[in-house]
Amino acid sequence: MNKPLRIALTKGRLEKDTVGLLEKIGYDCTAVREKGRKLILPVPDGNLEVVLAKANDVITYVEHGVCDLGVVGKDTIMEMQGTFFELVDLGFGRCRFALAAKKGSSFYGGYKVKTVATKYPNITRNYFESKGMDVDIVKIEGSVELAPLLELADGIVDIVETGTTLKENGLEVIEDIVPISARLIVNTVSMKLRQHEIESLVDLVESRL
Numbered sequence: 001m002n003k004p005l006r007i008a009l010t011k012g013r014l015e016k017d018t019v020g021l022l023e024k025i026g027y028d029c030t031a032v033r034e035k036g037r038k039l040i041l042p043v044p045d046g047n048l049e050v051v052l053a054k055a056n057d058v059i060t061y062v063e064h065g066v067c068d069l070g071v072v073g074k075d076t077i078m079e080m081q082g083t084f085f086e087l088v089d090l091g092f093g094r095c096r097f098a099l100a101a102k103k104g105s106s107f108y109g110g111y112k113v114k115t116v117a118t119k120y121p122n123i124t125r126n127y128f129e130s131k132g133m134d135v136d137i138v139k140i141e142g143s144v145e146l147a148p149l150l151e152l153a154d155g156i157v158d159i160v161e162t163g164t165t166l167k168e169n170g171l172e173v174i175e176d177i178v179p180i181s182a183r184l185i186v187n188t189v190s191m192k193l194r195q196h197e198i199e200s201l202v203d204l205v206e207s208r209l
């Protein structure tokens with residue numbers, strides 16, 4: 001048998017949804033479910049090796065070819081870009097990017113250049129460039145909703161899933177930007193060298209979506 005295909009999963013919810021999908025295919029994911037603090041786990045009947053990583057690192061490992069495949073959110077793909085194939089929309093991890101601001105504030109009002117806080121400066125820059133609008137962007141690492149509450153920013157560009165975080169903090173969506181979901185990505189060289197195995201896995205995945 002060939003060496004296992006190595007697949008990097010984004011730790012957390014996407015990891016759980018991907019394991020659920022692999023189990024639907026019929027693979028035994030016990031080692032991943034009982035991983036403890038281990039970061040590389042076998043899925044022997046699928047001839048897979050699961051690597052658990054942070055979202056940005058999933059892309060880095062796949063781009064460098066040390067992982068053949070990866071499961072990562074479209075948000076991270078749009079922010080990081082990079083060279084790989086995006087093969088399948090896995091349909092889970094659904095949410096959206098939105099521009100939000102304090103309830104009742106007029107984000108587009110006035111002449112002052114607006115300040116926008118975000119974990120995703122590239123996406124935010126592209127979004128406002130496409131509108132021809134000049135904004136100052138401040139990079140925040142998490143809980144971006146704080147920035148308008150602390151009056152650091154006029155608005156935020158962030159992920160909205162249920163809308164609860166915005167609501168409970170007195171913010172509201174001004175505009176939806178783009179829908180997001182988890183994607184299966186593949187290293188470009190692996191796609192050539194291990195095409196048959198990858199296509200078989202993709203067929204199985206697509207049959208269970």
Ligand code: PRP
Pocket residue numbers: 141142143144145158159160161162163164165166
């Ligand atoms: C994400 C996002 C929002 C929240 C949206 O944050 O940045 O804060 O989830 O979810 P909701 O619409 O269902 O309330 P995450 O939980 O990943 O934490 P972070 O802000 O610290 O990155």
